[in-house]
Amino acid sequence: MKVVFIGSGNLATHLSLAMKGAGIEVVQVYSQTESHASLLANKLSCSFTTEPESIVIDADIYIFSVKDSALLDLIHKIPQNKGLWLHTAGSVPMGVFEGYNDRYGVLYPLQTFSKNRDIDFSIVPVFIESNSAGDEAYLLSFAGKLTRQVISLSSEKRKHLHLAAVWACNFTNHMYLMASKILQEQSLSEAFLLPLIDETAAKVHQLSAREAQTGPAIRYDENIIEKHIELLSDPNMKELYRLISRNIHKESSNE
Amino acid sequence: MKVVFIGSGNLATHLSLAMKGAGIEVVQVYSQTESHASLLANKLSCSFTTEPESIVIDADIYIFSVKDSALLDLIHKIPQNKGLWLHTAGSVPMGVFEGYNDRYGVLYPLQTFSKNRDIDFSIVPVFIESNSAGDEAYLLSFAGKLTRQVISLSSEKRKHLHLAAVWACNFTNHMYLMASKILQEQSLSEAFLLPLIDETAAKVHQLSAREAQTGPAIRYDENIIEKHIELLSDPNMKELYRLISRNIHKESSNE
Incomplete structure (x- = not known):
C-alpha cells in the first residue's frame, strides 16, 4: 500500500x-x-x-x-x-x-x-x-x-467533536497560560502547578467533570472571587475570571 | 508528635x-x-x-x-x-x-x-x-x-499561587465540562477526549503553555471560530468561546 x-x-x-x-x-x-x-x-x-x-x-x-x-x-x-x-x-x-x-x-x-x-x-x-x-x-x-x-x-458529528476538542485542549491550555503568567509575575516556578494539572486531568478518568469541580467558584465564595479579581491586573483576565466563575456557579445550579 | x-x-x-x-x-x-x-x-x-x-x-x-x-x-x-x-x-x-x-x-x-x-x-x-x-x-x-x-x-505570595491554581485546576475542569456537554448533546462518548486531555496536560511538562498552544484561535482562523460559535446553543458558552479565543489570539501577538 x-x-x-x-x-x-x-x-x-x-x-x-x-x-x-x-x-x-x-x-x-x-x-x-x-x-x-x-x-x-x-x-x-x-x-x-x-x-x-x-x-x-x-x-x-x-x-x-x-x-x-x-x-x-x-x-x-x-x-x-x-x-x-x-x-x-x-x-x-x-x-x-x-x-x-x-x-x-x-x-x-x-x-x-x-x-x-x-x-x-x-x-x-x-x-x-x-x-x-x-x-x-x-x-x-x-x-x-x-x-x-x-x-x-459523519461530517456533521465530527464538527461537534472538533468543537469539544477546542474546549478540552486549546482552551484548557490557555487556562494553563493564564496560571503561568500569574506565577511568572510573582517569580514563582511554574513547575509547582504540574502535580495539580496532572491530577485535574487524571480526575476526569474516574469522575465526571461535574463531580470533579472544586474551588471558590463552585462554592460561590464571593469573598475569594472578588479578592482574586482584584489581584489580576489585566482587564481581559479579570473579565475571563468573572465569566468562568459565574458559569461554574450556573452549571452547579443546573445539576 | x-x-x-x-x-x-x-x-x-x-x-x-x-x-x-x-x-x-x-x-x-x-x-x-x-x-x-x-x-x-x-x-x-x-x-x-x-x-x-x-x-x-x-x-x-x-x-x-x-x-x-x-x-x-x-x-x-x-x-x-x-x-x-x-x-x-x-x-x-x-x-x-x-x-x-x-x-x-x-x-x-x-x-x-x-x-x-x-x-x-x-x-x-x-x-x-x-x-x-x-x-x-x-x-x-x-x-x-x-x-x-x-x-x-509568604501569605502575600501564597494568595497569587492560589489564584494561579484556580486557573490551572478549577477553570481547566470547567473547560472539560463544556467539552463533555457538547459530546453528550451529540450522544458521543466523553471518553474520546481522554487521550487529548492527557496529552494537553503532559505537553506543559515539556513545553511552555505559550509554545504548546494549538487550534483555531491561535491561528486566528475566523472561519472556524464563527462556525463554532454558531454551533453552540448556550449563550454563555458562545460568550465564553468568543472571549477565550480573542484572548488566545491577543496573547500570541504579545509573544
Missing part, C-alpha cells in the same frame, strides 16, 4: 511517521515550501515535491493534511486518480472532495500535535468517513494499523 | 490520612457535624468531638482545615495552648491567628482533593509559613515527612 502526504506540518509529520512505524509505505511528500517538504521526506526516506501537478498518480491513499484554507485551494490542483483521497480536518465536511475525485473520505485523529513531542498513536482515537461503504471498510482496516480506536463518524 | 484535625472535608481527609501513613499520630478530629467527625476519626482510629471547647489542649500541632468563613469563626472558640496552629487555606493570611495563639502558621498543599480519589501526597508541593523562625524550621521538617517538595512562602 502506497501513501502520499500532502502537507508537512505537525499533524502530517506525526501521522506519516506513525504510518511508517506501522509498516505503511509513504512514497511522497508534497509541501509548497521546499525546506518543509524535504525535511519530512528525509524522515520518511521518500521523495518530495513542491508542485501539485508532480504528485504521483499511482498511490493508494492521498492524505491532505494542510490548513483548511490551503485544502480547498489544493484539491482542484491535483489530477483526479484512482486513489482514496482523505483529509484530516475536524470541521471540513467530507463533501469538499465531491467532483474532484471518485473515492474520498476523512481520517481525523483527535489529538494535539506539537513539534518535539512524541505521540503514542496507538491510543489516539481516529474518526473515519468515506463516500462508499467499501472504502469505509478499507479505511477501518487501514486506520486500525495505526491505533486501537477507529470510529466511523 | 500529636496532631489534632479541625475539619473533616476532602482536604482534611486526604491530609490526615497522609499523615497517618507517614507515621504521625492524629489524636482527635473536630467537626461540627457528628457523622463527618466520626467517619474520619474511624479512618484514623482516633477520638472525635463536635465541640470546640472539647478539643484536647496538649497536642503539638492543630490543623484547621475548614472553609475560610468557618475558620474565622472557629479560631476564637478554641482555647489558647502551647501547640502550633496551622491553617491550610490558599487565600487566608497567616495573621488571621494573631492574638489567638502564640505559635501559628500555614501548611498549604497545592492540589485538588475529591472524594474517592487517592492522592500520592509525596509529589504534592506543600507551602509553609510561620510567625517564628524556629517553627518554620519545625514545619519544614514536619511537612517533609509527607512530601518531597516543601517550600517556605
Whole structure:
C-alpha cells in the first residue's frame, strides 16, 4: 500500500511517521515550501515535491493534511486518480472532495500535535468517513494499523467533536497560560502547578467533570472571587475570571 | 508528635490520612457535624468531638482545615495552648491567628482533593509559613515527612499561587465540562477526549503553555471560530468561546 502526504506540518509529520512505524509505505511528500517538504521526506526516506501537478498518480491513499484554507485551494490542483483521497480536518465536511475525485473520505485523529513531542498513536482515537461503504471498510482496516480506536463518524458529528476538542485542549491550555503568567509575575516556578494539572486531568478518568469541580467558584465564595479579581491586573483576565466563575456557579445550579 | 484535625472535608481527609501513613499520630478530629467527625476519626482510629471547647489542649500541632468563613469563626472558640496552629487555606493570611495563639502558621498543599480519589501526597508541593523562625524550621521538617517538595512562602505570595491554581485546576475542569456537554448533546462518548486531555496536560511538562498552544484561535482562523460559535446553543458558552479565543489570539501577538 502506497501513501502520499500532502502537507508537512505537525499533524502530517506525526501521522506519516506513525504510518511508517506501522509498516505503511509513504512514497511522497508534497509541501509548497521546499525546506518543509524535504525535511519530512528525509524522515520518511521518500521523495518530495513542491508542485501539485508532480504528485504521483499511482498511490493508494492521498492524505491532505494542510490548513483548511490551503485544502480547498489544493484539491482542484491535483489530477483526479484512482486513489482514496482523505483529509484530516475536524470541521471540513467530507463533501469538499465531491467532483474532484471518485473515492474520498476523512481520517481525523483527535489529538494535539506539537513539534518535539512524541505521540503514542496507538491510543489516539481516529474518526473515519468515506463516500462508499467499501472504502469505509478499507479505511477501518487501514486506520486500525495505526491505533486501537477507529470510529466511523459523519461530517456533521465530527464538527461537534472538533468543537469539544477546542474546549478540552486549546482552551484548557490557555487556562494553563493564564496560571503561568500569574506565577511568572510573582517569580514563582511554574513547575509547582504540574502535580495539580496532572491530577485535574487524571480526575476526569474516574469522575465526571461535574463531580470533579472544586474551588471558590463552585462554592460561590464571593469573598475569594472578588479578592482574586482584584489581584489580576489585566482587564481581559479579570473579565475571563468573572465569566468562568459565574458559569461554574450556573452549571452547579443546573445539576 | 500529636496532631489534632479541625475539619473533616476532602482536604482534611486526604491530609490526615497522609499523615497517618507517614507515621504521625492524629489524636482527635473536630467537626461540627457528628457523622463527618466520626467517619474520619474511624479512618484514623482516633477520638472525635463536635465541640470546640472539647478539643484536647496538649497536642503539638492543630490543623484547621475548614472553609475560610468557618475558620474565622472557629479560631476564637478554641482555647489558647502551647501547640502550633496551622491553617491550610490558599487565600487566608497567616495573621488571621494573631492574638489567638502564640505559635501559628500555614501548611498549604497545592492540589485538588475529591472524594474517592487517592492522592500520592509525596509529589504534592506543600507551602509553609510561620510567625517564628524556629517553627518554620519545625514545619519544614514536619511537612517533609509527607512530601518531597516543601517550600517556605509568604501569605502575600501564597494568595497569587492560589489564584494561579484556580486557573490551572478549577477553570481547566470547567473547560472539560463544556467539552463533555457538547459530546453528550451529540450522544458521543466523553471518553474520546481522554487521550487529548492527557496529552494537553503532559505537553506543559515539556513545553511552555505559550509554545504548546494549538487550534483555531491561535491561528486566528475566523472561519472556524464563527462556525463554532454558531454551533453552540448556550449563550454563555458562545460568550465564553468568543472571549477565550480573542484572548488566545491577543496573547500570541504579545509573544
